[in-house]
Amino acid sequence: MLLGSVLNPINSTIIAVALVPIGSALGAPPSQTAWLVSALYLATSLGQPVVGRLIDLFGPRRLFLLSTGLVGVAGVVGALAPNLGVLIAARVLLGFGTCAGYPAAMALLRGEAERTGRDSPGGVLTALAVANQTIAVVGPLLGGLLIAAGGWRTTFALNVPLAVAAVVLGMLRLPKPADGAGRPRHERPAAQLDLPGMALFAATLVSLLLFLMNLHLRDWYLVAITVAAGAAFAARELRAATPFIDLRVLGGNTPLLATYGRALVAYVVAYAFLYGFTQWTEEGFGLSPFHAGLAQIPMFLLAIGVSVVSGRSRGVRGKLLLGAAGQIVACVLILTLTAESPLWMLLLVALVFGIPQGLNNLALQNSVYFQADPERTASSAGLLRTFAYVGSMIASSASAAAFGHRADTGGMHTLAWVMLGAGVVYLLLTVFDRTLGRGPAPDTRSAV
Template sequence: MILGSVLNPINSTIISVALIPIARALGVPPSQTAWLVSALYLATSLGQPVVGRLIDIFGPRRLFLLSTGLVGVAGVVGTLAPNLGALIAARVLLGFGTCAGYPAAMALVRSEAKRTGRDSPGGVLTALAVANQTIAVIGPLLGGLLIAVGGWRATFALNVPLAVAAVLLGLLRLPKSPPVDGERRRGGLAARLDLPGMGLFAAMLTSLLLFLMDLHPRNWYLAVIAAALGAAFGLRELRAATPFIDLRVLGGNTPLLATYGRALVAYVVSYSFLYGFSQWTEEGYGLSPFHAGLVQIPMFLLAIGASIVSGRRRGVRGKLLIGAAGQIVACLVMLTLTGSSPLWTLLLVALIFGVPQGLNNLALQNSVYFQADPERTASSAGLLRTFAYVGSMVASSATAVSFGQRADTGGMHELAWVMLAAGVLYLLLTVFDRTLGRVAAEGTPTAK
């Protein structure tokens, strides 16, 4: 469960220190290497709820093994890629390949709670959160080491042994799912999957994310197409007997919708810092990829501590409020930085960001577990990641627009203002959500 769930964050954090070396090696500006970030999250945004729904139907084992095997293929493609286009294709494969890890883990936690009658998964959910934070600590530093030893291609090659280990462990340890019954083979499966709904969802999200990745008036038609496809998707899901995303239930679950909204804006801040700040420390401040990774270590170390300390505490509202405040303070400090700022100020910003990094992820994860329909735990968890990745796409677009041809200090300040606006919105969404007080660490679901 843990190894599968960390395949996505390790690829997210490693690439943050590899963007500048890749740009230099291939002779492209930072605005183009932003597609390496966007491609992974576009694929993952599409794949997470789809794979989550398949896991709800078939169980986690089959989907985990298939998806994780694809990670190894992506590692080979990226290692041998001759140009930026091939690298982008490798990142797309990575996005689809890492889709199953997190929904499978959440589904296994839910099934184990049902089997034992003990719906108190605080320790397991904390372990998942801490594992992701630990990988985030290792990611930038490991990326810097790999680049120093084997060049940026080594950051893609790492996926091959990780995928082999995950597949072997999955074969040995994951419980086998029941065989597909006759009803599914006779066509009931297609109805349960709602293939038209999945297709409309994929087309809508692709149009939206393509618009977000290149915010420009000339791309207005993409927003119109996304809106039209969204309307068609809504009509389809409201009429489907077994919808891909049950909008009637989801629409009545205001607490879960608010959690998805918080995830979107939280990840705008988080990923803008992860990618934008890393690029600025290398190109605007002059650090090497290895030292840029070292600068982020205080953030992830404090995040691990915050997750461990708060993991078993009842409720999520306090965690979200402290996380929101931490985001705002860190953005304000970013606005004071220049290319001549002392190194300790960069470490201070990373340290402050560690508080929301540790609290927000855990609180959002716990919220979805208790707010979602138990029969759709995996797909609801996947949808949480989809909203988070939409936020990451906004962050990637904001980073590309802010930096343009070079990651300089002026661009970093522009990005900090975007992050500050998202942080304030996150705070407002938390302050005015009165349902958060009913989400308890002991497992009391929020009223639908």
């Protein structure tokens, strides 16, 4: 369960230090290599809720095995890619391949809670958060080591042994539907899956994300497609007997909607830092990919410690407020950096960012677990990741626009202002959210 859930973050963090070497090897500027980031999140943001819904209906085993197997295929394609286009295709495959890990984990936790009658898996939820943070620690450093040892292609080849291990463990340990651990089969899967709703959801999301990846007035038609497809999707879901995303229930679940909104802006800040700041440390500050990875370690080490300590409490309001403050302080510090800044200033920025990294992910994850309809735990968890990936798309687009052909200090400061604005929105969404109590995350299942 832990291995499957970290396949996505390890590919997210490794690519951060590989963007510059890939660009140099393939003759692509940052505005083009940004598609390596966007491609994975475009595929994952679309696939997470779809795969999550399939897991809700049929259990996690088959979906987990199929998806993680695709990760291995993507690793081979990426390692052998002759150009940037094939490399982007490999990242799309990785996006779809990593879709099942997190929703499957949340569904397994819900199933175990129902089996044992213990609906407070705080320790396991914390373990999931810490595992993701640990991989985030290893990712940039491991990426730097792999690039130094065998070039950037090794960062894709790494997926092959990881996928093999995930598939083998999944076959050995994941409960089979016959064991009663998964959802029962349905006689009419097409009706249960709401295929028209999924197609309209895909059209809405793809057109929106394509627009966000390259903001320009000439692409106004993508906005029109987004609005039209979104309206058709809403009309379909409000009429469907078994909707893909039950908008009637979701619309009445204000706490969950607020959580999704916070996830979007939180990940604008997080991913703009992960990709934008890392590129600047290499091109604007002059660090090697290996040392750029080392510069991220203070953030992730502190994030792990914060997650472990704060994971003992189910309360979320304090975590969210402190996470918001950490984001804002870190963004202000970035605005003071220049190419002549001492190295300890970069490490200080990374250290401050460790606070929101450790708090926000855990608080958002716990909120969804307790706020979502138990029958849609996996799809709700997948939708959380979708909102997060929309935030990553905005961050990627902002990074490409800020840097252009080179990640210089002026572009980093421009990006920092975008991050600061998102951080302020995150703070306001938390301060004015009256559904957040001072104690445990609100349990809204009676309302849905």
